[in-house]
Amino acid sequence: MQLTVAPWSNALQVRMHSGLERRFDSPNEAADFLEHEWPFKDGEKYEQALRTCHEAIERRVSQNVAREAFIAACLEARLEIVTRGTLH
Numbered sequence: 001m002q003l004t005v006a007p008w009s010n011a012l013q014v015r016m017h018s019g020l021e022r023r024f025d026s027p028n029e030a031a032d033f034l035e036h037e038w039p040f041k042d043g044e045k046y047e048q049a050l051r052t053c054h055e056a057i058e059r060r061v062s063q064n065v066a067r068e069a070f071i072a073a074c075l076e077a078r079l080e081i082v083t084r085g086t087l088h
Contacts (some may be wrong), residue, residue, distance in 0.1 A: 015079065
């Protein structure tokens with residue numbers, strides 16, 4: 001059974017390759033997306049984000065570390081991070 005952690009203090013809005021946007025509020029949501037919907041199942045940042053999100057769920061690393069790893073994986077996969085109306 002997977003533990004549920006509190007939401008991130010700042011949710012992430014990610015623009016997919018299709019143009020649709022998706023919101024991620026926690027390491028749980030990010031890990032689920034990485035495992036089941038990620039566009040590419042490889043890449044150094046992908047592997048690190050998946051591992052780090054699971055570590056955050058298990059409370060072995062901070063949620064902020066997992067959030068930053070997920071952002072890096074998104075950038076590696078050329079998914080845009082939408083923050084307060086701007087793109088990163």
